[in-house]
Amino acid sequence: MLSQPVAELDHIPVLGPAVVAGLQVRPAGRYLDCTVGLGGHAALILAAAPQVRLVGVDQDPQALAQAAERLHPWADQVTLWPGNFQDFDPGDQPFDGIVADLGVSSPQLDRPERGFSFRLEGPLDMRMNPRGELTAATVVNNWSEVDLVRIFSEYGEERFSRRIARALVAGRPFATTTAVAETIRQAVPSSCRRGPIHPATRVFQAIRIAVNGELSALEMLLRRAPDWLRPAGRLGVISFHSLEDRRVKHGFVADTRLRVITRKPLVADVEEVATNPRARSAKLRIAERLEPDPLPGLE
Ligand SMILES: C[S@@+](CC[C@H](N)C(=O)[O-])C[C@H]1O[C@@H](n2cnc3c(N)ncnc32)[C@H](O)[C@@H]1O
Incomplete structure (x- = not known):
């Protein structure tokens, strides 16, 4: 067991209900959390419907250890993948939903070392x-x-x-x-x-x-992730500053594989900001994977 401060185990994920609703989590669905961190969003996704399977990615081994602990109740539904999400290998099964909650986690910020x-x-x-x-x-x-x-x-x-x-x-x-x-x-x-x-x-x-290399990793994710989704699968990205949000907004709009679900980004209400100051600058944008174009000549 890792010994971690109670505050970390109690960690409340930013815009949690909006992520679960936005991804339209469904029974037996397959989800990818590109930034599993403390496992906060992952736990909400796993709890939202029965038999959900989830792959959790993080490049910080300390984060993955904490996620493993948090997600223990769903251990046989979860796979953890250590590494940068820009290098993620999705295999050949598409996902029903993908989430990325960008930037650093509270333990990364709070641990002086x-x-x-x-x-x-x-x-x-x-x-x-x-x-x-x-x-x-x-x-x-x-x-x-x-x-x-x-x-x-x-x-x-x-x-x-x-x-x-x-x-x-x-x-x-x-x-x-x-x-x-x-x-x-x-x-x-x-x-x-x-x-x-x-x-x-x-x-x-x-x-x-x-x-x-945060911005190039985000750009790579925006280029690759739509191909990891099944048609009608959802991609949600939470960003914390305008450099990221601009890339997500324009990336979604310009991508012919996607339909934008959130014309304006979803943001935290005053109650969430009061309990979780990190939520203050969070912006969640969601897009949906379109059916691939029919092959030319088959229309
Ligand atoms: C804001 S925290 C995620 C918190 C998580 N959503 C939760 O609810 O517990 C961001 C996490 O993403 C990881 N991360 C950031 N950029 C990454 C990247 N390019 N590839 C893999 N992990 C990344 C960080 O190490 C950190 O643990």
């Missing part, structure tokens, strides 16, 4: 997959100033990319998350140091996206 948090002192890591080659330390200490400006602007939409990149290059080498966060705080204008949002928020997001 994972290096995701600018509030908790930890090593500059930020890898969801601990076998990944690129770490936050390499990005912060070795990447050129030009490349830092580029990722802070593109992946963090950070206004002060240039001055932050300059300060980080001047302050090298860095060993801890909090040292980087403090340098960023000093680099922004003093008027931006106060306020509810820490000045390092966007830069940490940018470094994390770069370390984990």
